[in-house]
Amino acid sequence: MSEHDRDFDVSGVAPAGPVYGTRPEGFRSGFASFVGRPNAGKSTLTNALVGSKIVITSSKPQTTRTVVRGIVHRADGQLILVDTPGLHRPRTLLGERLNDLVTTTWAEVDVVAVCFPANEKVGPGDRFIVNELAKVRRTTKIAIATKTDLATPEQLAEHLVSIAELGRETDTEWAEIVPVSAVSGDQVQLLADLLLALMPEGPPLYPDGDLTDAPEEAIVAEFIREAALEGVRDELPHSIAVLIEEMNPREGRPADKPLLDIHANLYVERDSQKGIIIGHKGSRLRDVGKAARLQIEAFLGTPVYLDLHVKIAKDWQRDPRQLRKLGF
Template sequence: MTEFRSGFICFVGRPNTGKSTLTNALVGEKIAITSNRPQTTRHTIRGIVNRDDAQLILVDTPGLHRPRTLLGQRLNDLVRDTYAEVDVIGVCVPADEAIGPGDRWIVSQVREMAPNTTVVGIVTKIDRVTSDKVAAQLVALAELLGPTSEVVPVSAKSGKQLDVLTDVLVGLMEPGPAFYPEGELTDEPEEVLMAEFIREAALEGVRDELPHSLAVVIEEIIPRDDENADGDGPSMVDVHAILYVERDSQKGIVIGHRGSRLKEVGTVARGQIEKLLGTKVYLDLHVKVAKDWQRDPKQLGRMGF
């Protein structure tokens, strides 16, 4: 009988290389927010991949970047701590974009911060290009990472090669126990996931000025007194949340014409939260301006950073 293996993995790469999508695909549930906006991940959300012979804990960090604010600095510190603690770092490079200075900078940071951590190369989004292009990208990434790193092509969207990647990752783990009970997919509190779902919905389709400026705080979660038809919980849960922005102009963007945009955000986020909680949800959203909160230690603390 093969020995049970377990360990922690972190995916790194430039913004939009498919790290969160890959995490969600491997876990089989949506636990990391995905958005076409850079710097959308703000917390180290752990996704858990359970197999008969192994358990992989995927740590989804904020992207490593050159910080311009106190928030940026704190996010980078979070990443640095994570790199040092995981067993494997997966460097993600999309198949449809040439390797550039940003990728080289990230690899140099990984080598500097975690010189003893095993590194694997992952070519993502292979469904978007021809097999020749995939092959060329595999060669380019292998050259960048050096001869000690394995390189695997995957498509999180179509699921192609996901099992191959999982096998490679399991093979790199040491024998060890399961860290979480079987069936558990993440160790993030529901409150954090709810806030992330709201933030993701608010970021969808907005202009570049908003992502860093938007924070979501869940103020209250109140289960209704009555029971649902099955008698195993409340018929509905009231969730009250505040979306913080830094300027009045941003408040207008989030709310939209006569509140239309905020209503849309509420509808999308509510669907995700209901799936998470397994019950009907009344979602109450308000938008407030917290001037320059990214640079203010007190306000950062209040928003959970």
């Protein structure tokens, strides 16, 4: 992707509009997309590189549902990290749309970085992704062994060999193979150096200080969904969606004591799921609200009043009309 190709906004990858600021000699800027099977550590790695939590994380697979851009500012360049949903074999219309989002993104970034968790063997899901990625010829590809803090040195060595072998078997040329732990910070900065070196020379694409281009309402909704995911099992995680109905500063508050009122609806697909989310006498919903409020306040830097309601959108993952309402 050249500088002249960046004035588009097809799937939300590149910013439409002007570039920002002047650049020193050799300044680089560009887009890197993290891909991998669900729960491969993509979102945690995005947050570690950006240096702030902009993407929710969970032990539940298929947590990420949107393309989220994190922006890394450096003296020598600007790196835009595109975190995508985990690629998987879809069982619902939502799953199909998420997969389409991932594959569209691949063709519109400068580098695709495939994440292989070091505590798990390279398997059929990884092979499926790399085979799909092999169809995108022009994009530079690197491999990242994530979660190295969870693997022994022997396991990691074997893992790196398996990644290299998968590249050979799929005719995929890895520009780099990098082991990283986002949790311990091991080699995170090295990864940033390597990614930036693969970017084209060009001016900053976002204003200095921006960490993401996602609307605040979207990130707030994701923090609520993250809190709701905690402790739920089976199919319920996939059935949870959040919509912000209203988000405004409370009128009449003194300037030194602001309060942000947030009213949000948390959607599930069935009556039984509603009961699980609310909990006994509302206890679980209160816990969700408290956990989400703390995250939102830390992100926005202002006190928050959070009003949560649970509603049913029957089988929304399979209903085109409901998907549109919920932003998919």
